[in-house]
Amino acid sequence: MSTPMLAAERAALRTAAARAMRAPSEHNAQPWRWVLGPDGLDLHVDRSRRLRFTDERGHGTLLGCGCALHHLQVALAGDGWLADVRHQPDGPADRPLARIRIRPADGEPDARTSRHAAAIDERHTDRRRFSGRSVSPAVLGALDDAARPFGGVLHLTYGGHRALLAGAMRDAAARQPEQEGYLAELNQWTHRYAGAHDGIPAGARLDGPPPSYRDLVLRWFPRGTLRQPHAGADHEDASALAVLTAVDDDPVSVLRAGEALSAVLLEATAQGLGTTPVTQVLEVPETRELVRHLVVGAHRPPVCVLRLGWPDPLGAPLVPTPRRPLEQVLTEVG
Numbered sequence: 545m546s547t548p549m550l551a552a553e554r555a556a557l558r559t560a561a562a563r564a565m566r567a568p569s570e571h572n573a574q575p576w577r578w579v580l581g582p583d584g585l586d587l588h589v590d591r592s593r594r595l596r597f598t599d600e601r602g603h604g605t606l607l608g609c610g611c612a613l614h615h616l617q618v619a620l621a622g623d624g625w626l627a628d629v630r631h632q633p634d635g636p637a638d639r640p641l642a643r644i645r646i647r648p649a650d651g652e653p654d655a656r657t658s659r660h661a662a663a664i665d666e667r668h669t670d671r672r673r674f675s676g677r678s679v680s681p682a683v684l685g686a687l688d689d690a691a692r693p694f695g696g697v698l699h700l701t702y703g704g705h706r707a708l709l710a711g712a713m714r715d716a717a718a719r720q721p722e723q724e725g726y727l728a729e730l731n732q733w734t735h736r737y738a739g740a741h742d743g744i745p746a747g748a749r750l751d752g753p754p755p756s757y758r759d760l761v762l763r764w765f766p767r768g769t770l771r772q773p774h775a776g777a778d779h780e781d782a783s784a785l786a787v788l789t790a791v792d793d794d795p796v797s798v799l800r801a802g803e804a805l806s807a808v809l810l811e812a813t814a815q816g817l818g819t820t821p822v823t824q825v826l827e828v829p830e831t832r833e834l835v836r837h838l839v840v841g842a843h844r845p846p847v848c849v850l851r852l853g854w855p856d857p858l859g860a861p862l863v864p865t866p867r868r869p870l871e872q873v874l875t876e877v878g
């Protein structure tokens with residue numbers, strides 16, 4: 545039998561769950577729920593927040609939950625707690641995705657964890673043009689290192705592979721809006737009712753035509769108010785394009801890939817990079833297969849594309865996107 549938690553442990557889990565709300569998720573749907581029980585915290589998927597038409601396979605939902613799980617662990621470690629995380633295969637609706645138990649850590653968190661904890665509030669998805677300064681292999685290598693403990697591998701694309709990926713992204717950007725329900729869902733998550741505290745607000749969406757940087761076309765969103773740093777030419781953006789892959793396609797592997805995605809994004813933020821996660825090319829079956837076979841090789845499934853670049857120094861600071869209050873996502877039992 546497990547020992548019931550002390551008040552300090554419950555408080556630490558509550559605080560960390562609140563910080564984990566800053567995790568990224570597709571369309572900012574925040575598809576997670578927490579249950580704080582007598583001996584730990586359980587992470588559940590909130591199926592009512594699944595993007596049924598955009599993310600038919602449910603991978604985006606699991607990735608978002610994985611990001612929240614990684615943010616939680618980083619926040620706990622930053623506060624001096626060690627988390628024991630058990631990932632559970634997806635099952636009946638009431639079964640958690642992961643169970644988290646904690647105990648006080650023996651020493652200080654390692655340098656990488658401290659950097660990631662500090663980056664939680666600094667990280668934002670940036671859809672603007674990045675600067676013309678390219679990202680060095682050493683920095684990109686540190687991002688791959690961050691992904692590895694969670695089974696993730698970050699594949700950098702260069703030359704012909706990059707051109708293939710960019711072509712597949714253009715193809716997906718043209719095809720996905722034709723899919724039934726896609727645009728209605730996009731409209732739903734970009735025009736939220738007052739007090740929803742979710743979705744992609746106008747301040748995070750570009751105020752111009754669909755963004756296209758060099759050979760790259762990103763997902764189109766309804767026009768917002770976010771301004772490009774300046775009206776420069778396309779070729780100024782020197783961002784790198786990478787594909788994060790998972791061990792396998794099963795729910796635990798994809799959840800863990802979500803933890804890897806969070807680790808990469810927080811490491812990139814800590815290094816000063818701007819980031820745009822993009823899953824559109826992996827949501828259209830034909831382009832997903834192309835990326836899997838021609839860009840990363842068939843043995844590891846791609847789960848997310850990442851655009852990584854140095855922000856233009858002339859760009860205004862990004863405004864944080866909204867999050868729901870903790871009371872709406874955390875239930876206390878026992």
Ligand SMILES: Cc1cc2nc3c(=O)[nH]c(=O)nc-3n(C[C@H](O)[C@H](O)[C@H](O)COP(=O)(O)O)c2cc1C
Nearest residue numbers: 568569570571572607668669763821822823824865
């Ligand atoms: C799995 C996943 C897929 C995403 N796909 C896209 C995408 O295709 N295009 C995009 O602009 N942003 C994408 N995002 C970014 C989300 O829209 C963003 O995380 C969310 O709106 C919250 O904003 P924030 O990241 O600034 O906190 C994705 C994020 C995640 C976690």
